[in-house]
Amino acid sequence: MSALVEPNARVTQKDELTPRLMILRVVPDGWQLPHFEAGQYMVLALPPTAPRYALSKPETREPSPDRMIRRAYSIASSSMSGEYMDFYISMVSTGALTPRLFALEVGDRLWMSDHPKGMFTLADVPKHKHIVLVATGTGLAPYMSMLTSHLECGGTRKFAVLHGADHSWDLGYRAELEALQHLCSNFTYIPTLDHPEDEPVSWQGDTGWVQGLWKAGGIEAAWGFRPSPDTTEVFLCGVPGMLDDMLELLTAEGFTEHTRNDPGEIHVERY
Ligand SMILES: Cc1cc2nc3c(=O)[nH]c(=O)nc-3n(C[C@H](O)[C@H](O)[C@H](O)COP(=O)(O)OP(=O)(O)OC[C@H]3O[C@@H](n4cnc5c(N)ncnc54)[C@H](O)[C@@H]3O)c2cc1C
Numbered sequence: 001m002s003a004l005v006e007p008n009a010r011v012t013q014k015d016e017l018t019p020r021l022m023i024l025r026v027v028p029d030g031w032q033l034p035h036f037e038a039g040q041y042m043v044l045a046l047p048p049t050a051p052r053y054a055l056s057k058p059e060t061r062e063p064s065p066d067r068m069i070r071r072a073y074s075i076a077s078s079s080m081s082g083e084y085m086d087f088y089i090s091m092v093s094t095g096a097l098t099p100r101l102f103a104l105e106v107g108d109r110l111w112m113s114d115h116p117k118g119m120f121t122l123a124d125v126p127k128h129k130h131i132v133l134v135a136t137g138t139g140l141a142p143y144m145s146m147l148t149s150h151l152e153c154g155g156t157r158k159f160a161v162l163h164g165a166d167h168s169w170d171l172g173y174r175a176e177l178e179a180l181q182h183l184c185s186n187f188t189y190i191p192t193l194d195h196p197e198d199e200p201v202s203w204q205g206d207t208g209w210v211q212g213l214w215k216a217g218g219i220e221a222a223w224g225f226r227p228s229p230d231t232t233e234v235f236l237c238g239v240p241g242m243l244d245d246m247l248e249l250l251t252a253e254g255f256t257e258h259t260r261n262d263p264g265e266i267h268v269e270r271y
Helices: 096-104 139-151 172-183 210-215 218-223 238-253
Strands: 008-018 021-028 041-046 069-073 086-089 109-112 129-137 159-165 187-193 231-236 266-270
Touching: 008 086, 021 109, 041 086, 041 238, 069 086, 069 139, 086 096, 129 139, 129 210, 129 238, 139 159, 139 172, 139 231, 159 210, 159 218, 172 187, 187 210, 187 218, 210 218, 210 238, 218 238, 238 266
Parallel strands: 129 159, 129 231, 159 187, 231 266
Antiparallel strands: 008 021, 008 109, 021 086, 041 069, 041 109
16 A cells, blocks of 8 residues: 655644544645546545544554545535535544544645545536435535535536435534525525434434435425436445445336446445
């Protein structure tokens, strides 16, 4: 795997939404940010000597002292920004990299790959088809990039985001998505909470798992028709349980999974 390398990028902004959820802005240090397709990911890395976040727990396995700790992160910012990349990251308390990423402050250095990767993009979706983006947690990251890169506000192509989280404070980008929904008649945002009983003020929105929203016809109610494989492509990104459930539901409705050699209407990113 990768030996220790010099950091090549810097943190220029850190938005801590909760102690376990942040948006990290990374800028290359003396090199040009590559072009990327919204939905792609980069690799971030730190050496094992990098300090761990105070609120994390001891790691389950000691990392190798002579290798960088590397993980993939979806780019959350628009492909139109040539200056920085944002990453929407949740902390795995006993994890190797995320507690070290959470310990970074503005100005700190890290390593970022110089070429974006991944096929989880809108590139293969016919322009006339509507798009449903289903996420749990930080699975929202690639969709923020897709929306800020490709949404034509008021256009004929509809976009919908179904976002599941435990609590309202875990709904990152909520204000931006609500504003987008207010401004763009062709954009729908439906958040749903798994633990509404913890809310300090009664939650007025949807509750339960995100796959329940699909089942209950959440999109149909907003769009006036039920998405079908002829009209709509569906993107799935988040926890394995949601991916499995959604794949089962969608397959029963005639959707098929997309691969490079075998085009379909379900696009899946597995974190
Ligand atoms: C293409 C791709 C894009 C990704 N994009 C993002 C992104 O935008 N934002 C983001 O936060 N993550 C993203 N991930 C996940 C990320 O790569 C890491 O796996 C994650 O941040 C955990 O890293 P870690 O080193 O802290 O934990 P690890 O040391 O890798 O894991 C420690 C333990 O926690 C478990 N674990 C791993 N991830 C989770 C989790 N999310 N919740 C609970 N337990 C977990 C592991 O099974 C393991 O047992 C993406 C993954 C892929 C493959």
